[in-house]
Amino acid sequence: MASLGIPGNTIEILQKYHFNFQKKFGQNFLIDTSVLERIISAADISEEDCVLEIGPGIGTMTQYLAESAREVIAVEIDKNLIPILGETLAAYNNVTVINDDILKVDIEALVEKHNGGRPIKVVANLPYYITTPIIMGLFESKVPLESITIMVQKEVADRMQVGPGTKDYGALSLAVQYYAHPEIVANVPPNCFMPRPNVGSAVIRLTRHKEKPVDVKDAEFMFALIRASFNQRRKTLVNGLLHGGLGLTKEEILDALIQMGEKETVRGETFTLEKFALLSNILKK
Ligand code: SAM
Numbered sequence: 001m002a003s004l005g006i007p008g009n010t011i012e013i014l015q016k017y018h019f020n021f022q023k024k025f026g027q028n029f030l031i032d033t034s035v036l037e038r039i040i041s042a043a044d045i046s047e048e049d050c051v052l053e054i055g056p057g058i059g060t061m062t063q064y065l066a067e068s069a070r071e072v073i074a075v076e077i078d079k080n081l082i083p084i085l086g087e088t089l090a091a092y093n094n095v096t097v098i099n100d101d102i103l104k105v106d107i108e109a110l111v112e113k114h115n116g117g118r119p120i121k122v123v124a125n126l127p128y129y130i131t132t133p134i135i136m137g138l139f140e141s142k143v144p145l146e147s148i149t150i151m152v153q154k155e156v157a158d159r160m161q162v163g164p165g166t167k168d169y170g171a172l173s174l175a176v177q178y179y180a181h182p183e184i185v186a187n188v189p190p191n192c193f194m195p196r197p198n199v200g201s202a203v204i205r206l207t208r209h210k211e212k213p214v215d216v217k218d219a220e221f222m223f224a225l226i227r228a229s230f231n232q233r234r235k236t237l238v239n240g241l242l243h244g245g246l247g248l249t250k251e252e253i254l255d256a257l258i259q260m261g262e263k264e265t266v267r268g269e270t271f272t273l274e275k276f277a278l279l280s281n282i283l284k285k
Pocket of ligand 1: 030059060061076081100103126127128130
């Protein structure tokens with residue numbers, strides 16, 4: 001079948017099925033073949049790979065994935081897209097479409113069944129309303145995972161990639177960088193989608209660390225510290241932690257900062273992942 005990355009082909013199939021876009025599902029379909037090629041090359045898909053695609057839509061990217069991968073599992077929430085996918089993916093016998101909500105699917109069981117528990121690659125043009133829960137859910141679960149190559153809102157991609165001292169730096173940056181190495185591979189303007197989103201987009205590749213970059217006794221506790229520090233952006237780290245519901249006393253926090261050679265007035269947004277790990281290990285004692 002001719003590429004759905006060509007706008008005329010997408011319009012034709014949408015009209016044939018009288019498809020109505022559902023805003024609540026974040027439906028913005030890609031209509032740009034060069035962006036599709038860029039995503040596939042950044043994802044580095046080979047004939048051995050099993051790929052999980054989140055939200056295949058009408059199958060535009062799925063077709064590219066099916067051409068390059070051994071096997072593709074595509075999870076789509078909108079039941080109205082399932083008959084369309086039946087037609088657009090008819091030529092491929094290596095694609096399994098599952099009509100479900102990705103946040104409810106047992107991905108670990110899918111990976112076991114389709115890839116014998118070996119690491120998969122995730123590729124998606126994500127529905128922007130659930131970007132963070134999808135990514136964090138994947139990282140925090142036991143799903144064996146090599147990389148995640150995704151289209152997200154530009155601003156979110158920036159937040160994932162930056163370090164301390166910039167306005168975008170925050171809990172998401174630290175969470176992503178604890179699990180993976182982020183790399184923005186393309187900026188994508190609204191006119192590459194149908195319908196056009198109100199925001200700019202970017203493709204980011206998150207390559208999972210083989211070994212965590214820092215040694216943390218209790219990662220959950222470290223992330224609670226991180227969230228508390230960024231909840232109160234303009235406050236000092238001490239005040240953020242004191243009001244973060246963590247049950248820490250001012251003395252404990254000050255004592256930890258002194259051990260680290262930090263000033264009482266230090267702000268969380270200047271702390272690297274290494275510093276949060278150290279602080280967490282000291283306070284956990
Ligand atoms: N991959 C297609 C493309 O690039 O043209 C569609 C991308 S569109 C931004 C997001 C897709 O995710 C839509 O098809 C939408 O229906 C689907 N989706 C939204 N929420 C979902 C969920 N919770 N689980 C699975 N799919 C979802």
